[in-house]
Amino acid sequence: MSEIIIQTENLTKKYRGRAAVNNLNLQISQGDIYGFLGPNGAGKTTTIRMLLGLIQPTEGSIRIFGRELHKDKLEILRRIGSLVEYPSYYGHLSAIDNLEAIRRILGTQKSRIDEVLEIVSLSKEARRPVKGFSLGMKQRLGIAASLLGNPELLILDEPTNGLDPSGIQEIRELIKSLPGQHGITVLISSHLLGEIEQMANTVGIISEGEMVFQDTIQNLLLQSQHDMDLVVSEPESALWLARDLGFGATGTLRAGALTFPGMQDPEVALLVKRLVENGHEIYRIEQKKKSLEDIFMRVIGEGKTG
């Protein structure tokens, strides 16, 4: 079991009595790329702001690197790099001066500026005023800024928001390379599961301020059941036959096709065999994969009713 980097207990933030984040128990281990998922307004940014000490929790505790955030805030922040929502920058300054303004506070080596610019491939544009940068470049500058202090933990809030596909891919590759190369733990939030799936090994899904799922990405994918669609010559009698066999209870007839949720291989084989024996003609058997978005929506839905 690797060391736990972030642990929150019953973390709650209320705005005028309404809980934006409610009893959140977050747990992130060293070397993880933790995908923090949820629809817009679910409380992701609020949680991240609390983790960075930007806002005070109403209740609950936050431990980072095994220390209480409210007691050792500066020591903890020294080991964290962060990017919160849309990038912060000083538009009238060049990329180098933007990083220099942060470096003066961190007190790191000057050479580190060139290093982080190299990592996010902005070295060529480093002397231009940042206000002329594209959104992707600004976002990369934000990541460069977060890496400036050689952090052990990187907290990135929606780092790919508003980027084009190539920009998203660039940032994704960059983030994936971090734990391997530098042993950094990453917390990355997003409202897109498909994007997180390609980077993260652990996910936490938050909905209306509450954690509704927290486990490895493999376990999330296991939750996906596949539908089996059959197109046959006489669908109605075929459905009766399936019900006789005992697995037609959940089967439905839609637009001339039979749909059976979560059917296993032996069951498919048995059904096909019996259908052929009874003189049905089988035109097509299709496996319908549930998309990640479906899983995502279902997990969020369960969280609401549960």
Place this chain on the structure above:
Amino acid sequence: MMIRSLSADFLKIRRKGIWFLVFLAPLGLVAMQALNFGIRFDYMKKQYADDLWGGLIDNISLFVPIALYLGCTLIASLVANVEHQMSSWKQLLALPISRSAVFSAKFTLCFILLSMSCILLSLATIILGLVFGFGSSFPLTDTIKLGFFPYFAALPMLALQLWLSLSFRNQALPVSLGVTVALVSPFAGNLSEWFPLNWPVMGYASPDKAWFISAGLCLGFIIMLIGLVHFNRKDVD
């Protein structure tokens, strides 16, 4: 830590028009008197015949309080706006630096900038007097008093404006308040001399100037502390 933050702040205010303002204000005040004296030089020279330097300094001093109020307002707002503009607070305050250090650095920055304006005012006054041929025995102490006594008495305004400018993302409120105060301040002369808006005038002109200057320094410090405590506690959006 405050020094680090301050050095970052000096970098951030480049090319923001802040330095321009620091130079413009004192030179503008002196240019106004250059005009005043230049147009009716013989008349003015006769009127202040027994103390030419004193006449010049008195004429400038009439406009120093209002310039100070405007200066505090604009400098505080411009300094705060550097962070507000691209919502850099969340990035800045997630760095390993205490909020007290950030706030103190901003206050120190404003204080240094306005001090430079005040030094420039003293220098420009001397230069103008020399150009007019008021004699080389210029009253150095008086010009320095002109630069700094009203300024110290106006520090509560600087502390208040910085606090408001840092607290509100929308700068309309602090700037309107500051401009209103500046415009109203000449008419506050009818009120008690202890009314705070009169302190910069009294800090230069009153025989009890030491009291008004001390009051300014104390109240300025108290308001700064209140602002600091508030800044330490507030949530950053």
